[in-house]
Amino acid sequence: MMYHSTNGKAPLASLEKAVVRGLAEDRGLYMPEQIPVLPDDFYAHIQTLTFQEIACTVADALFRGDVRAKELHRIVKETLSFDCPVVPVTRSIGALELFHGPTLAFKDVGARFMARLLSYFTRASQDRRTIHVLVATSGDTGSAVANGFLGVEGVQVHVLYPKGKVSPIQESQFTTLGQNITALAVDGTFDDCQALVKNAFMDPDLERLRLTSANSINVARLLPQSFYYFHAYAQMKRLGLAEQLVICVPSGNFGNLCAALIAKRMGLPVKRFVAANNANDVFFQYLNTGAYAPRPSIPTLANAMDVGDPSNFARILELYGHDWETLTADISGCRSSDLEIRNAIADCHRQYGYLLDPHGACAFRGVYHKLAPGESAVICETAHPAKFKDIVEDAAGVRVRVPERLAAFMRGLKQSVPMGSDYASFKFYLSQLK
Ligand SMILES: *Cc1c(COP(=O)(O)O)cnc(C)c1O
Numbered sequence: 001m002m003y004h005s006t007n008g009k010a011p012l013a014s015l016e017k018a019v020v021r022g023l024a025e026d027r028g029l030y031m032p033e034q035i036p037v038l039p040d041d042f043y044a045h046i047q048t049l050t051f052q053e054i055a056c057t058v059a060d061a062l063f064r065g066d067v068r069a070k071e072l073h074r075i076v077k078e079t080l081s082f083d084c085p086v087v088p089v090t091r092s093i094g095a096l097e098l099f100h101g102p103t104l105a106f107k108d109v110g111a112r113f114m115a116r117l118l119s120y121f122t123r124a125s126q127d128r129r130t131i132h133v134l135v136a137t138s139g140d141t142g143s144a145v146a147n148g149f150l151g152v153e154g155v156q157v158h159v160l161y162p163k164g165k166v167s168p169i170q171e172s173q174f175t176t177l178g179q180n181i182t183a184l185a186v187d188g189t190f191d192d193c194q195a196l197v198k199n200a201f202m203d204p205d206l207e208r209l210r211l212t213s214a215n216s217i218n219v220a221r222l223l224p225q226s227f228y229y230f231h232a233y234a235q236m237k238r239l240g241l242a243e244q245l246v247i248c249v250p251s252g253n254f255g256n257l258c259a260a261l262i263a264k265r266m267g268l269p270v271k272r273f274v275a276a277n278n279a280n281d282v283f284f285q286y287l288n289t290g291a292y293a294p295r296p297s298i299p300t301l302a303n304a305m306d307v308g309d310p311s312n313f314a315r316i317l318e319l320y321g322h323d324w325e326t327l328t329a330d331i332s333g334c335r336s337s338d339l340e341i342r343n344a345i346a347d348c349h350r351q352y353g354y355l356l357d358p359h360g361a362c363a364f365r366g367v368y369h370k371l372a373p374g375e376s377a378v379i380c381e382t383a384h385p386a387k388f389k390d391i392v393e394d395a396a397g398v399r400v401r402v403p404e405r406l407a408a409f410m411r412g413l414k415q416s417v418p419m420g421s422d423y424a425s426f427k428f429y430l431s432q433l434k
Helices: 017-022 040-048 051-063 071-081 109-125 140-149 170-174 192-200 219-238 255-265 282-289 313-319 324-330 336-354 358-367 387-395 404-410 421-433
Strands: 003-005 031-034 086-088 093-097 131-136 155-162 183-185 212-215 245-251 274-278 331-335 376-381 418-419
Touching: 003 017, 017 219, 031 219, 031 274, 040 219, 040 274, 051 071, 051 219, 051 324, 051 418, 071 109, 071 219, 086 219, 086 418, 093 219, 093 358, 109 131, 109 140, 109 155, 109 219, 131 140, 131 192, 140 155, 140 170, 140 183, 155 170, 155 192, 170 183, 170 387, 170 404, 183 192, 212 336, 219 245, 219 274, 219 376, 245 255, 245 358, 255 274, 255 313, 274 282, 282 331, 324 331, 331 358, 336 358, 358 376, 358 387, 404 418
Parallel strands: 093 376, 131 155, 131 212, 155 183, 183 418, 245 274, 245 376, 274 331
Antiparallel strands: 003 031, 086 093
C-alpha cells in the first residue's frame, strides 16, 4: 500500500518512508491510498475472536505487502500485551478502557506499535545512522512514546514538553527513564513544542540527521489505534449492544477519532461518532458553523486535549471529501467546561460506581442522556483516573488507588534539559546530535 499526502503535492510514499518521515515533503499528513474493506464474514464472526486475532486481521489488511506476515503478527502481539476491555457503565454505555498499558493511557498502543515497526525497518535497512525521534507532548504522548521506544536499538528519543504544564505523574513517566530517552523542558506551551518539532523537520540544515516524528501524525501510531475499535465492537456485540453503536472519543489532536473513522471505512458497523472537546473547542465550533478557526490552546483539567489546532483535522476533512454536510452527518460534537468535567466525574461515580478520568468524563458527557432509542455507546476511557488523582479525588470525594507501575515512575529521579521556545535554541541542541 502506498501513502499520499493530505496536501496532495508530495510524491506517494511507501509505508517505510511514511513512518520514517512522519510528515510528507509538502507538510501534509500521510494517508493510505485506499482504505481496505474487510469481508462481511469477518464482522459476522468477530465476537468469537480474541483481541489479538482481530488486530492481526486488521493489520493484515492495512500492512500486508509492506511487512512480512510473521513479523507483522509478532509486532501486533507484542504491542497488545494488555487488554482493552469494555466495562459496562450504564445499561447502554460501556467504557472502552484503553489504559491498561505501561503508561496507563491509550497512546501506549500506537507508540508500542510504531517503536516495533520502526525497529523492523531499521534492521532491514542499509542505513546505519541513528534515528532521532522528536516528539512534542502535552502530557501522555511523551510518556507513551518514551516507554514504547525505551531500549530500542538505533533510536534516540527527544521528548519536548511545556515546562510546568504537565502533571507531576506525566512528567515522571518520560523524565526518569534515561537510556535512549531525553526530556526537553520547553519554556512555552504545547503548541510551541509542536511548532519546534515541525520546524526541525522542514529545516534543510538538519537533513544530515535522520529525524522522525512519533506524534499522532505518524501513520504507524494512527492506524493501529483502529484495532481496539474492532475489539470494542466485538465486545458490545457479545453484550447485544452493537446494533446501533455510537462511539465517543475525547479528542485533542484527533488521531484517536481519526482511527475510529478509518475503522468505519473498513466496514466496522458504527452508526455515528461523537467528538468530545474540553474548552479547547475549535472542532466543536467547526461542526456548528462550518468554519475552522484554530487558536492558542488554554489549560483545562483534561490537559491531554488542550490543543488549539488539531493536527489530524486535515485527515478527517479528507475522509469526508472536505464536505461539511457529510462530515456532520457522521460526527457530532460535545464541549465540556472544567466544572462540567468535575460534575460528570462526581455524578458517574455516585450513580454508577464508575470512576472516570477527566478525559473520559468529557466522553461520558458526549453520550449521557443523548442517545436515541435503540442506540448504545462506547466511550473511550483514554487514561487511568489515578493519573489525575487530585482532580478525580476532589471531584468524586473518594480515594483513588494508584497502580504499582504508576507509583514506580513517581519514585524515579526526574531529569530534563531546559529549552527556550525559540527555534534557534532547539536547532542548536539538534545540531550537536550525531
Ligand atoms: C492524547 C490524549 C487524548 C487525545 O487524543 P487525540 O488522539 O490527540 O485526539 C485524550 N485523552 C488522553 C488521556 C490522551 O492522552
